[in-house]
Amino acid sequence: MGSSCEKTCIVLATYNEASNLQTLLPALRQILPDGYVIVVDDNSPDGTPQLLEELARTDSHIVPVIRAGKQGYGSAVLAGFQRALEMDAQCLVTLDADFSHDPAAIPSLLAALAQADIAIGSRYYQGVRVLNWHVSRLLLSLFANRYVRAILGIPVADATSGYRAYRRGAVEAILTSRIDSQGYSFLVEILYRAYRRGMRIVEVPIIYSERREGQSKMSKGVIFEAMIRPWLLRFGRQA
């Protein structure tokens, strides 16, 4: 595979993704048979916790982390990071559980860690590769990335992609500071903190697709935070 990861943990944040997980988990297990899949679920009412407990009984590489209630994407990813570090992961991968991120790209993201601390599965590096998105959603995402780049200067085309691979050291560096953001801003904040700490960041082109099943969690609050947060990061704590 070209990566130097002795142990890889894939971190999935899930809320009401049971129908996607039924097919995603087998796909992930097949792509990375030695890897572990940590699924942080916020007690989804669609039966995800029960599904995970059942799968974990027969597959020790599926690691459910069930939390009491919905606490947001960012805090779920952080909980997954903590668990992965406790499990001695050398490399960590995050992706959405709704098939927007094709698991087939995981090996190339991990391979990119040979020369980087963070590899971003990038929709906008060397072109735009987004399938089945309404044009307004695409424009919002492209604008958000321009906005973030202008304010924070992180030298990447896609700072809001949730499809990423991290070396352990990058996650440890990220976890040393308090992370305030939720939503897309969370992804920007952790990337910015890693960038400020001198972590090497590369982009690997991916094709992004609209979610397969279930519902979006995009909201006005998420967009509002995305407008404000880059300014708070730029002029706030530099830790």
Ligand SMILES: Nc1nc2c(ncn2[C@@H]2O[C@H](COP(=O)(O)OP(=O)(O)OP(=O)(O)O)[C@@H](O)[C@H]2O)c(=O)[nH]1
């Ligand atoms: N544990 C947990 N997971 C969450 C929460 N909110 C979102 N997620 C998961 O985080 C991932 C990304 O969320 P999405 O709803 O797909 O967000 P999005 O990609 O911006 O929106 P879509 O256009 O619907 O795909 C998915 O796997 C969600 O199930 C939450 O509060 N808790």
Ligand SMILES: [Mg+2]
């Ligand atoms: Mg999604």
